[in-house]
Amino acid sequence: DQQVKQNSPSLSVQEGRISILNCDYTNSMFDYFLWYKKYPAEGPTFLISISSIKDKNEDGRFTVFLNKSAKHLSLHIVPSQPGDSAVYFCAARDSNYQLIWGAGTKLIIKP
Amino acid sequence: DVKVTQSSRYLVKRTGEKVFLECVQDMDHENMFWYRQDPGLGLRLIYFSYDVKMKEKGDIPEGYSVSREKKERFSLILESASTNQTSMYLCASSLHGGPYEQYFGPGTRLTVT
Numbered sequence: 001d002q003q004v005k006q007n008s009p010s011l012s013v014q015e016g017r018i019s020i021l022n023c024d025y026t027n028s029m030f031d032y033f034l035w036y037k038k039y040p041a042e043g044p045t046f047l048i049s050i051s052s053i054k055d056k057n058e059d060g061r062f063t064v065f066l067n068k069s070a071k072h073l074s075l076h077i078v079p080s081q082p083g084d085s086a087v088y089f090c091a092a093r094d095s096n097y098q099l100i101w102g103a104g105t106k107l108i109i110k111p
Numbered sequence: 112d113v114k115v116t117q118s119s120r121y122l123v124k125r126t127g128e129k130v131f132l133e134c135v136q137d138m139d140h141e142n143m144f145w146y147r148q149d150p151g152l153g154l155r156l157i158y159f160s161y162d163v164k165m166k167e168k169g170d171i172p173e174g175y176s177v178s179r180e181k182k183e184r185f186s187l188i189l190e191s192a193s194t195n196q197t198s199m200y201l202c203a204s205s206l207h208g209g210p211y212e213q214y215f216g217p218g219t220r221l222t223v224t
Binding site for chain 2 (some may be wrong): 004032044045049097099
């Protein structure tokens with residue numbers, strides 16, 4: 001049973017518009033949530049994170065929102081740029097300090 | 112900057128061969144991890160290690176073993192490669208008990224024929 005779900009395998013967004021990537025989880029004991037970005041033939045790179053005690057964290061064009069009651073988090077990218085085209089993974093840290101990963105969402109930024 | 116390197120970017124092996132994938136990190140991280148990434152399944156943890164000579168099974172350890180003789184090096188071994196082990200293998204490292212960020216190598220695309 002997947003504890004971290006990214007239900008959209010892909011998302012296409014016009015350059016300059018907002019990209020919203022979603023992630024749902026089932027385990028209320030997760031204490032940190034992270035977003036990673038992955039280009040083809042490269043390893044994932046850390047993008048942004050949020051503690052379970054917060055509801056928002058912002059870093060430049062990237063903002064992560066956490067809704068604990070809904071067990072839902074989202075990553076907002078604004079404005080979207082061509083270099084943002086990549087696969088985005090949501091991950092959550094469990095009580096054993098392991099990261100539980102979603103399946104990923106492929107973001108395509110159209111010029 | 113943290114650097115995690117993996118011994119091969121692409122590897123083709125035959126069924127039944129023994130396969131070694133090596134990973135080296137240069138930031139003195141205690142924790143090291145091996146994942147495999149398959150389409151639609153995200154990253155799945157194979158094995159991890161919190162210290163030299165220490166190893167723990169992840170979610171999918173069957174068919175794999177690991178070795179950590181030095182802090183900076185973590186090896187993944189496929190004792191007898193099978194076609195269902197064709198995948199992207201990713202190594203990662205992180206500080207123990209501290210920041211939760213894992214730093215990844217570039218990955219090894221393994222094809223077993």
